[in-house]
Amino acid sequence: MTTIQEFHKKSIEQPDAFWGEEAKSIDWHKPFTQVLDYSRPPFAKWFVGGETNLCYNAVDRHAAKRPNDRALVFISTETDQEIVYSFADLKQEVMRMAAVMQSLGVGKGDRVLVYMPMIAEAMFAMLACARIGAIHSVVFGGFASGSLATRIDDATPKLVVSSDAGMRAGKAVPYKDLLDEAISLAEHKPSKVLMVDRGLDKGFNKVEGRDVDYATLRAQFMDADVPVTWLESSEPSYILYTSGTTGKPKGVQRDTGGYAVALASTLKYIFCGNEGETYFATSDIGWVVGHSYIIYGPLIGGMCTIMYEGTPLRPDPGIWWQIVEKYKVNVMFSAPTAARVLKKHDPAYMHKYDLSSLKHLFLAGEPLDQPTHEWIMGELGLPVIDNYWQTETGWPILSAMPGVEKTEIRFGTPSFPVYGYNLRIFREDGTICDPDEKGIVGIVPPLPPGCLSTVWGDDARFVSTYFSLFREPQVYSSFDWGIKDKDGYHYILGRTDDVINVAGHRLGTREIEEAIQGHSAIAEVAVVGVADQLKGQMPMAFAVVKNADHIATPELVAALEKAVMKKVDESLGAIARPSRVHFVTVLPKTRSGKLLRRSIQALAEGRDPGDLTTIEDPKALEQLQLALGSKT
Numbered sequence: 001m002t003t004i005q006e007f008h009k010k011s012i013e014q015p016d017a018f019w020g021e022e023a024k025s026i027d028w029h030k031p032f033t034q035v036l037d038y039s040r041p042p043f044a045k046w047f048v049g050g051e052t053n054l055c056y057n058a059v060d061r062h063a064a065k066r067p068n069d070r071a072l073v074f075i076s077t078e079t080d081q082e083i084v085y086s087f088a089d090l091k092q093e094v095m096r097m098a099a100v101m102q103s104l105g106v107g108k109g110d111r112v113l114v115y116m117p118m119i120a121e122a123m124f125a126m127l128a129c130a131r132i133g134a135i136h137s138v139v140f141g142g143f144a145s146g147s148l149a150t151r152i153d154d155a156t157p158k159l160v161v162s163s164d165a166g167m168r169a170g171k172a173v174p175y176k177d178l179l180d181e182a183i184s185l186a187e188h189k190p191s192k193v194l195m196v197d198r199g200l201d202k203g204f205n206k207v208e209g210r211d212v213d214y215a216t217l218r219a220q221f222m223d224a225d226v227p228v229t230w231l232e233s234s235e236p237s238y239i240l241y242t243s244g245t246t247g248k249p250k251g252v253q254r255d256t257g258g259y260a261v262a263l264a265s266t267l268k269y270i271f272c273g274n275e276g277e278t279y280f281a282t283s284d285i286g287w288v289v290g291h292s293y294i295i296y297g298p299l300i301g302g303m304c305t306i307m308y309e310g311t312p313l314r315p316d317p318g319i320w321w322q323i324v325e326k327y328k329v330n331v332m333f334s335a336p337t338a339a340r341v342l343k344k345h346d347p348a349y350m351h352k353y354d355l356s357s358l359k360h361l362f363l364a365g366e367p368l369d370q371p372t373h374e375w376i377m378g379e380l381g382l383p384v385i386d387n388y389w390q391t392e393t394g395w396p397i398l399s400a401m402p403g404v405e406k407t408e409i410r411f412g413t414p415s416f417p418v419y420g421y422n423l424r425i426f427r428e429d430g431t432i433c434d435p436d437e438k439g440i441v442g443i444v445p446p447l448p449p450g451c452l453s454t455v456w457g458d459d460a461r462f463v464s465t466y467f468s469l470f471r472e473p474q475v476y477s478s479f480d481w482g483i484k485d486k487d488g489y490h491y492i493l494g495r496t497d498d499v500i501n502v503a504g505h506r507l508g509t510r511e512i513e514e515a516i517q518g519h520s521a522i523a524e525v526a527v528v529g530v531a532d533q534l535k536g537q538m539p540m541a542f543a544v545v546k547n548a549d550h551i552a553t554p555e556l557v558a559a560l561e562k563a564v565m566k567k568v569d570e571s572l573g574a575i576a577r578p579s580r581v582h583f584v585t586v587l588p589k590t591r592s593g594k595l596l597r598r599s600i601q602a603l604a605e606g607r608d609p610g611d612l613t614t615i616e617d618p619k620a621l622e623q624l625q626l627a628l629g630s631k632t
């Protein structure tokens, strides 16, 4: 049997042979002539000249062989719906959606922004885009108008697909109002908005000439037969925005062929999911896990995928396990926060159901703390595998790979570098760390297939953001600290930049600061991520007001704190709302005017603020301590 080390070595030393073999897992309309073109580093082109299509690989090829097999189970515990689609049904629904999009003028290369709740039509829309070569850009439904507007301006979509409302814990979230506000804020105006009306927000606003009703149009294309548009392997399949250190989100651009091959390989080697089996990823389509493992990955592998709208706790904390039993789920994927939420409830909810179909549970998106890892693995009695990856990579960077070798699962570590990733831990001078020495997690390019091919519309930003860690060697920076121990297990120790991770959702502190600065009373603000038992991290804000009158009484302070939180809700969405807004008269900065974020964060977490020799005004620190002491 091949060991993980041998497998990994082959992928790095003989990429053409390794990936050439993996490419056989998908169907190609036209074969590629070259596995890798790396003539313009750090831009990598995989499977050059090959023509394929994500929708064809995810839907058509299975519909042809196994039309009546289950492809999608849509379950909403919010609206009490449960709908099963076979591969034939899925293909037909995707063709209907594709025909509607074409009737609205969408074609190859056009962008389609998808701002939708977790409903089957969101999946149809994404697959329809893939089918006709349009580029989808899904924006997480939890984001509000400000975030949405910046993404509309960057992606310049011809069409937006949306819905009247989503539902969260029994409450309707009015998507259409947020979308209208975003379009009014954005400079780019999409020509059409395709509305999937769920009847949850009866009075939603309809814009004459721009908004069109999906049900009405779908009825005209019931028997639509929309052929697949073949794409060259490197042509873009989608854009997915992610936060960084600047306020402007980056559009991660994904290719087509490389992504399909990479995902297919992960099903075999990491997830151990086979054709005809069932995959349940509890993420949201707005995140990369949703793209890769609610939609494309399982379907490319011929698996049935479960799309779930609801929380892990309603109607009771057994709901996910009930789904596992009912649909004989074989592979499950979730996030550490969800495991921490479940840990607060009686494990009897888990033991009530027959979970014997389940082979593994994968958790990703944020650090998985040791007690939670130990707890859930103990309760489930099966391997719980921590994976480490990023929106940029699209698939795991560090993971156990039970499909290659069953290695020991250790708590607190996502195990080993996945094949294709030439991962190293670097010192800040570009040399490589010794075992157990903390450094920056970097990947020696070329990045493997399926990783971001560039930043949408901005090749220079791709290079300057990700490949400028050192002058030499050119290395992809993950912006995470890490350690490799003597046994080769890797540990991730948090971000090197100002990105925070709230319940697996990545947020830039700069974006939150910009939203808060939009409040007329605020002069200056610093936002830091503070450790939180349930969500991993929570943003906390420290703000300087323009006029002390704004905070003259405790009532005014409370009112302003509330108003600032509301500003964040409106601009970015409630996920970015700070846990507290503390008011101070001065923020700790260096003499050159740089915010001492690490010190602020340390103080907020009750730790030592570290080296303060460069601080401009030591009073700032006392103020911070006072604010924290009196209000936390």
Ligand code: AMP
Binding pocket: 242, 288, 363, 364, 365, 366, 367, 368, 386, 387, 388, 389, 390, 391, 392, 414, 478, 479, 480, 492, 494, 495, 501, 504, 505, 506
């Ligand atoms: P995102 O692009 O939103 O998926 O966020 C990626 C970031 O989340 C990484 O750069 C890490 O900081 C963090 N992350 C993801 N998975 C893990 C994990 N298994 N352990 C620790 N941190 C993780």
